[in-house]
Amino acid sequence: MECYKILAINPGSTSTKIAVFANDENIFLKNIKHSADELKPFATIADQFSFRKEVILKELGIAGIDLKSITAVVGRGGLLKPIESGVYEVNEAMKADLRNGLMGEHASNLGGLIADDIAKELGAKAYIADPVVVDELQPVARFAGHPLFSRISIFHALNQKAIARTYAKSVGKNYEDLNLIIAHLGGGVSVGAHEKGRVIDVNNALDGEGPFSPERSGTLPAGQLAKLCFSGKYTYEEVRKIINGKGGLVGFTGSNDAYELEMKAVNGDAEAKLLQDAMSYNIGKWIGTMISVLKGKVDGIILTGGMAHNPFIVDYVKDMVSFAAPVVVYPGEDEMAALAMNGLFVLKNEITPKEYK
Ligand SMILES: Nc1ncnc2c1ncn2[C@@H]1O[C@H](COP(=O)(O)OP(=O)(O)OP(=O)(O)O)[C@@H](O)[C@H]1O
């Protein structure tokens, strides 16, 4: 059997994860952490391009990975225009949108850019897969209650889709035959209603919608938010930070570490327990919303992401929603394997990459 080597690149806000797969075998995995001081000199995410690329090449060199053996490079896609799920070949239109932060700044904007740059040097092809802007919302889900507003699909598409397929396989079904609710419980939280392989509704996990999470506010009371914006006490940037970065657990405790909160709760801190319960309650409430989106026809409810390791959050949510369907837990995420496998499917001609326009 031919051996394809795929380099996967997943830039996050405080880390760059890289992996090399030989077909479906993971032969190298590295989580390169970036301290706040290291990233301080860069005014924008795009400015971090050379720094992150050099760090990746250095780590691959240290690991003795022969770059010439790489067949394809797959990067985590960023804030592009809304697109359907799938694998996309990196092209000039995509690079321009990623570079210019067309839909906003997000560390994953660098995924496609760095993948393309490294691939070009190797004469290989670069792809992105299931970026956060995957948009399969049904028409009624796009309404936000005033013509000046519309709901937008931004969520952990890569992990949600990969976990959905893993679960479907485990029950001997196709993803496209199931109705699933997937709650990704990470630094941000997204809760998606997957109807027969399409995410017909999901909260915008990046921009003030959904349950609050370790570092995001989720939905805030609109009237109070409007008042705060015009109080003269906060700049636009400060309000943005309340929504994303300094919201959620960071706002309440100063830390985005849900594990730290869990330990405080375990050790008898009643406030910590109440906050953890409140976060779990809101997650359960949003899953309830998606149960009604799927009209109660739910084959499975899946909890994934880092906080799915927390038994108290899992039990709280199970207690609220297990009336509707079995609740299955896949703690953590496997975005690196998901990226690489999407690349492998393309190399094996099992899927055709789509064109970004
Ligand atoms: N083993 C664990 N037990 C309990 N909590 C955990 C565990 N691992 C991670 N967490 C908590 O899960 C939260 C999210 O962590 P995770 O690393 O999944 O997020 P991320 O990858 O930074 O964000 P995102 O998934 O939104 O991209 C953190 O607050 C962390 O404390």
Ligand SMILES: CCCC(=O)O
């Ligand atoms: C919402 C998509 C990914 C993230 O949490 O940043």
